[in-house]
Amino acid sequence: MNTTTHAAGSPISGEGNLAPSSIGAGRATDSSQLDTTHGVILYLEDIVVSFDGFRAINKLNLTIDKGELRSIIGPNGAGKTTMMDVITGKTRPDSGTAFFGQTIDLTKLNEAQIAHAGIGRKFQKPTVFEQLSVFENLELAMKMDKGIWTSLRAKLSGLQRDRINEILELIRLTEQAQRPSGLLSHGQKQWLEIGMLLMQEPLVLLLDEPAAGMTDEETERSGELFLSLAGEYTLIVVEHDMDFIKQISGGRKVTCLHEGSVLSEGSLEQVQNDERVIEVYLGR
Template sequence: MEFSGFKAINQLDFQVRPNTVHFVIGPNGAGKTTLLDVVCGKSQASEGELTFRETYNLKKMTENQIVHRGISRKFQAPSIFEQLTVYENLEIAMKQKKSLFSIMKAKNNQVDEQKLAEMLELIGLNEEKDNHAGSLAHGQKQWLEIGMVIMQDPDLVLLDEPIAGMSKTERTRTGELIKQIAKDRAVLIVEHDMEFVKEFADVVSVMHEGQLLAEGSMEEVQQNPRVREVYLGRKVD
């Protein structure tokens, strides 16, 4: 995966590798969320290339087309469907043909049902599966949304501050969930919580004012003098 030089985020050049938990950190306004927006098609990059598996040019696709190429995104605020049950939420998120006519005929086969059951287990919402998603606790809503993202079986998952507003135990569970899902795919996470990043990151990219400042493991990044200067120096240590 390559994203080379968007003007919008000023000459950003970076790659995400499969099976990694890749964190993007940086002070407010660094362009972290914009980066996700551009990748998932919410915003358009004015210049540069945006390729996925070296074959797809994402710049020309709509949001739903990008999803079908294997990139899924979770937004910062939980945006699940509160009027539907937990199960139904996962059901409509599931990887399937999402054209009108396929949906009209759609029925779960055994494989689908097993996938749904496994996901309920993974996100720990088995007991809640027939309850309206609106009745879930904040952390559970976040997990459900992560579950919905993974149901699409993407190769690249984009998560925007998945642990915001969570309790300590919920954070740990979320971290483990992220590790689990990164076994089969790349996960790109925007996060502010340094403790969390330290614990779960394989790769960390530091952004500042729309540019990539440093990339590497958490230790490497922390040692980088420029990073210390503009960002970590003020916050960590």
């Protein structure tokens, strides 16, 4: 489920009218400024989110290490979207602890402040500026805080141009740089949006069902992209496509949510063989 508004759970709005939904409102924290002394970049403890008395998140505990590529799975309604809403400040938890690094209390910040601190989110539906070229979309993402038209008119420095070219390579859209982004395939739009997130130099990227609607080839390319980003960035990927999870997880941890808390966590093999996961999610 990908609601943009919440009936309860203390909605905190903050997205501008012109900005695509994945774009945060400013520069990210320098990675050297974030205190990850114990290797932990995101720490959720006993998080509870209720909607009219129903606990969508029920004493959720989750610890993500810096540089991790964590896959989150679970049946519909397990609380995956709500968990991301809590991390990004879209929904304020009723109770519990949520820390970014050792010192940044996410429950005290709004969406824009959290984006600024270095947590970027990509929603399922690509929201690029279709009339603008791929290059211009990346350019805008970098300079969003100045406003759209000022941004487009302002001259790029050599360093900024290099950065855009670097991202174009990474998302494999160098050859499409001058094309209007509306002409890209669904998969290419998704990569462009990831590129737009990267322009803001986030430390953590939250990705909601990134493989949805992609061809097999695009899905595989996305997997390669995520694997190349892990380490330098921390990625949290919510996904239902088990082949994709298999590609990106390797020996990495996978978390299965159910009824608002962690049902199982471990390697994909461990989670897939967990009787409780088979029961509620994977089936026999």
